[in-house]
Amino acid sequence: MSNIWTIAVKEYKSLFHSAIAYVIGVVVFLSLGIYFWVLLSYGIQTQSYVPEMQILLDWIIFPLFFISVPVLTMRTISDENRTGTLELILTAPVRDWELVVGKWLGTYLFFLSILALTWIYPLMLNFIVDPGIDQSMLIALYTGICLLTAAITAVGVLVSSLFKNPVPSLLASLGMMILLWIIGAPGNYTSGFTSELFKYLSITGHYYGSFYVGVIDLKDVIYFVSLTILALFLGSRVIEARRWK
Amino acid sequence: MINAVGLTKYYGQNCAVKDLTFNAKKGEILGFLGPNGAGKTTTMRILTGFMPPSSGTVTIGGFDVIDQSLEVRRMVGYLPESVPLYQDMRVYDYLKFMGQLRKLDDLDAHVEKVLEEVDMLERADSYISKLSKGMRQRVGLAQALIHEPEVLILDEPTIGLDPAQIIEVRKLIKQIGKEKTIMLSTHILSEAQQICDRVLIINRGELVAEDSPENLQQKILGKRKVTVQLAGDPQKALPYLQKIEEISSATINEKGMLVLESSGEVDIRPRVIATLTNAQQDILEIYSESLNLEDIFLELTKEESLPVSQEEDLGEAELDAVVEKEGDSNE
Numbered sequence: 342m343s344n345i346w347t348i349a350v351k352e353y354k355s356l357f358h359s360a361i362a363y364v365i366g367v368v369v370f371l372s373l374g375i376y377f378w379v380l381l382s383y384g385i386q387t388q389s390y391v392p393e394m395q396i397l398l399d400w401i402i403f404p405l406f407f408i409s410v411p412v413l414t415m416r417t418i419s420d421e422n423r424t425g426t427l428e429l430i431l432t433a434p435v436r437d438w439e440l441v442v443g444k445w446l447g448t449y450l451f452f453l454s455i456l457a458l459t460w461i462y463p464l465m466l467n468f469i470v471d472p473g474i475d476q477s478m479l480i481a482l483y484t485g486i487c488l489l490t491a492a493i494t495a496v497g498v499l500v501s502s503l504f505k506n507p508v509p510s511l512l513a514s515l516g517m518m519i520l521l522w523i524i525g526a527p528g529n530y531t532s533g534f535t536s537e538l539f540k541y542l543s544i545t546g547h548y549y550g551s552f553y554v555g556v557i558d559l560k561d562v563i564y565f566v567s568l569t570i571l572a573l574f575l576g577s578r579v580i581e582a583r584r585w586k
Numbered sequence: 587m588i589n590a591v592g593l594t595k596y597y598g599q600n601c602a603v604k605d606l607t608f609n610a611k612k613g614e615i616l617g618f619l620g621p622n623g624a625g626k627t628t629t630m631r632i633l634t635g636f637m638p639p640s641s642g643t644v645t646i647g648g649f650d651v652i653d654q655s656l657e658v659r660r661m662v663g664y665l666p667e668s669v670p671l672y673q674d675m676r677v678y679d680y681l682k683f684m685g686q687l688r689k690l691d692d693l694d695a696h697v698e699k700v701l702e703e704v705d706m707l708e709r710a711d712s713y714i715s716k717l718s719k720g721m722r723q724r725v726g727l728a729q730a731l732i733h734e735p736e737v738l739i740l741d742e743p744t745i746g747l748d749p750a751q752i753i754e755v756r757k758l759i760k761q762i763g764k765e766k767t768i769m770l771s772t773h774i775l776s777e778a779q780q781i782c783d784r785v786l787i788i789n790r791g792e793l794v795a796e797d798s799p800e801n802l803q804q805k806i807l808g809k810r811k812v813t814v815q816l817a818g819d820p821q822k823a824l825p826y827l828q829k830i831e832e833i834s835s836a837t838i839n840e841k842g843m844l845v846l847e848s849s850g851e852v853d854i855r856p857r858v859i860a861t862l863t864n865a866q867q868d869i870l871e872i873y874s875e876s877l878n879l880e881d882i883f884l885e886l887t888k889e890e891s892l893p894v895s896q897e898e899d900l901g902e903a904e905l906d907a908v909v910e911k912e913g914d915s916n917e
């Protein structure tokens with residue numbers, strides 16, 4: 342465990358050394374802030390609309406999927422590979438999976454920090470609307486987003502382990518995100534097992550089908566946790582396979 | 587301490603290391619010489635557990651590098667050739683990080699001690715990206731030394747350093763080598779001669795020679811060659827020279843210079859001069875060529891550019907041929 346933590350802490354700290362992390366922070370908060378203001382203004386104008394948390398939080402999910410996660414995970418392992426530090430870490434007494442999990446954890450903790458800061462919007466909303474916002478809804482939403490982030494970050498780390506340069510890694514993980522986003526769609530137009538399979542694979546289905554409507558379903562929790570573990574497991578195997586090449 | 591038997595590594599079809607067998611004792615500094623692409627780095631990567639061999643076994647301190655990889659890695663300090671470092675970290679934090687991965691107690695003391703050893707204490711708070719090549723090399727060395735490893739594996743440790751730093755690093759290596767086992771690769775032969783107890787020369791993944799630097803020099807240098815330029819006709823001088831016992835062959839090269847070969851360690855020049863002077867031959871120039879490891883090495887490096895079909899095993903016999911050829915080209 343301690344190797345994982347050592348690597349995670351180093352990764353977390355190093356994100357604050359890179360401009361990209363700040364850019365992403367700014368993008369997330371700026372878009373959230375603007376959208377929050379728009380929702381509030383609409384609510385004030387119509388006098389009958391109460392801004393909904395799930396709609397606001399979509400503005401965390403979109404950038405997470407298509408900017409933050411691909412960009413921040415692209416260099417996690419590919420950079421170690423490119424600069425040769427992978428050789429350094431893997432000749433120290435560190436297991437392959439400890440490196441992968443450590444890298445994932447460090448990046449994930451960074452996202453969790455950003456997510457923690459976004460609580461400011463529901464907090465504000467809670468003061469503005471009467472009698473306050475639905476707390477259980479909020480908890481379900483954030484649980485869902487945290488699980489979703491864990492899974493897609495793990496996928497990003499997995500993709501990064503396949504490449505030696507960050508740019509192909511970025512493009513590949515963008516591709517993966519798009520795939521994970523739309524893979525459920527064919528499920529609507531097929532039937533039987535095929536339909537079930539597509540629907541089950543859909544990462545968006547597991548969020549929008551339950552957490553988004555305020556439900557925490559164990560089935561979906563298991564889906565995200567398994568996806569995370571699977572991606573990290575495959576990432577470790579990729580590194581192991583690299584040794585044998 | 588290090589025991590490698592029949593080490594072979596293929597990259598696809600390409601054989602990088604072929605049936606390499608060697609060992610290193612405790613307190614020995616083993617030099618690993620060879621041209622680029624000879625398989626030095628591959629061998630070192632196998633020893634450090636970064637990659638497994640295609641066949642063959644390596645044990646370090648009695649632990650197998652594949653089956654007991656973690657034990658081996660705890661025991662070994664390694665400086666890869668490219669000196670990979672985290673550019674965005676400060677020297678101190680970086681060493682601390684590497685120390686943490688090695689589960690060191692009293693981390694700060696270790697970091698400070700090793701920084702002092704490599705003379706980088708005053709740059710401890712600098713970002714690694716701001717350091718010069720030589721300083722990075724020293725940070726890399728510090729990383730390899732931080733856990734006071736029993737075995738130190740250094741891939742070209744003095745590359746990119748200025749002469750003063752090279753001397754410092756060599757001194758440091760010699761110092762450490764008194765108690766620990768060190769294996770270092772280099773293509774600077776004088777370096778191997780200066781600091782190594784034993785030298786392995788490999789070419790295209792195969793062991794070409796193995797001995798102490800002194801013996802190796804003896805073995806390879808065996809012959810001495812003296813070239814003489816005369817004012818007059820060298821043909822006339824030949825009969826006189828052939829009377830000198832130590833001269834094993836006397837020939838005239840295409841430039842009309844006399845080439846005298848002798849075996850053994852005796853310098854034949856005084857006798858050659860005396861003989862020629864007595865024979866009233868005017869000497870314009872006389873010089874002795876001693877073939878050293880450097881020449882052999884250069885020749886090996888040259889061989890590298892040959893087309894694949896000509897790439898054959900270079901054994902002891904060929905090595906002699908190389909010596910001969912080197913001599914010819916110098917004439």
